[in-house]
Amino acid sequence: MNYYQYEGFWYPFFHIVNLPNKKRMLEHFKPQHKQVILSSFPKCGTTWLKALAFAITTRSCESEPTNLLLTRLSHDCVPFIEFQISSSQPKLILDVPLVSTHIPYTSLPKSVINSGCKIVYICRDPNDTFVSLYHFYYKVNTKEELPTNEIIEEDVFECFCQGLTACGPFWDDLLGYWRASLESPKRILFIKYEDLKNETVYWVKKLAQFIGYPFSLEEEDKGMIQKIINFCSFENMSNLEVNKNGAVTLEVGIKKHEVDTFELKNNIYFRKGNIGDWKNHLTPTMATRIDQITEQKLASYGLT
Numbered sequence: 001m002n003y004y005q006y007e008g009f010w011y012p013f014f015h016i017v018n019l020p021n022k023k024r025m026l027e028h029f030k031p032q033h034k035q036v037i038l039s040s041f042p043k044c045g046t047t048w049l050k051a052l053a054f055a056i057t058t059r060s061c062e063s064e065p066t067n068l069l070l071t072r073l074s075h076d077c078v079p080f081i082e083f084q085i086s087s088s089q090p091k092l093i094l095d096v097p098l099v100s101t102h103i104p105y106t107s108l109p110k111s112v113i114n115s116g117c118k119i120v121y122i123c124r125d126p127n128d129t130f131v132s133l134y135h136f137y138y139k140v141n142t143k144e145e146l147p148t149n150e151i152i153e154e155d156v157f158e159c160f161c162q163g164l165t166a167c168g169p170f171w172d173d174l175l176g177y178w179r180a181s182l183e184s185p186k187r188i189l190f191i192k193y194e195d196l197k198n199e200t201v202y203w204v205k206k207l208a209q210f211i212g213y214p215f216s217l218e219e220e221d222k223g224m225i226q227k228i229i230n231f232c233s234f235e236n237m238s239n240l241e242v243n244k245n246g247a248v249t250l251e252v253g254i255k256k257h258e259v260d261t262f263e264l265k266n267n268i269y270f271r272k273g274n275i276g277d278w279k280n281h282l283t284p285t286m287a288t289r290i291d292q293i294t295e296q297k298l299a300s301y302g303l304t
């Protein structure tokens, strides 16, 4: 795949064709005060975070709070601003409380930064992120699952280390949001995928509080938090009909004045949802190399 650099980050062809234009358009996107942006590097748990935030903001004690998620992929419930803004057929207006982005913090338009709207950033262990990312493109290209225990090719691994992947370098993306969250902790919440997995109740409560939809004591007593966690769990989400057999059509550029599209099956967003699956696909030497880069790039910022 061809990658292009824009403001220090690498993007695949279909992102970059419109990125400068998109950015100009995004300058006109002024998030509402209560709007929340869910940000992430690809494959860090975006689909899960969107489902949780959507379920939290749409809950009600009387009815099933997550009914739209029963029939729509969470990416359709919480649109990516960069795709929606230039889509020929926007599925949802951007005037919704939750939107999302893979745009690095340092490339966000000033209108977004200055709006004071809240941002939730989810990050993940780099080894697992890389394996998940590799699987995504493997499946796009072959339509098959990455075979268990297959070690990823050295040159593809090296590209990740060099930052040459969609929205890479991974570490720079993470650092942009981390530093911003240290400067503005009330505006930017930083969540680790592993923490969300291991201490789900704590982080779901924190997320709800942060985005302005805290759980009441009555809701806690009625088990609302656990209900949302169970609904958004990998086991439940990956088995919903829409996520097992549904598909989305992505616009990937313009060819001869016509929009070029390709279909992506929704199940590509649900693979294993485990911590540490990298051990099946990276050698110890590869893992050590990633650890060294992480140490070198992030340790002085208190992030390892």
Ligand code: A3P
Residues within 6 Å of the ligand: 040, 041, 042, 043, 044, 045, 046, 047, 048, 128, 131, 132, 133, 135, 232, 233, 234, 235, 237, 269, 270, 271, 272, 273, 274, 277
């Ligand atoms: P794996 O490939 O390691 O299984 P993104 O949503 O940013 O594209 O990230 C995809 C990763 O999140 C995949 O990881 C996917 O399986 C995992 N994932 C998707 N839904 C999840 C959920 N409800 N809970 C936990 N992990 C989930």
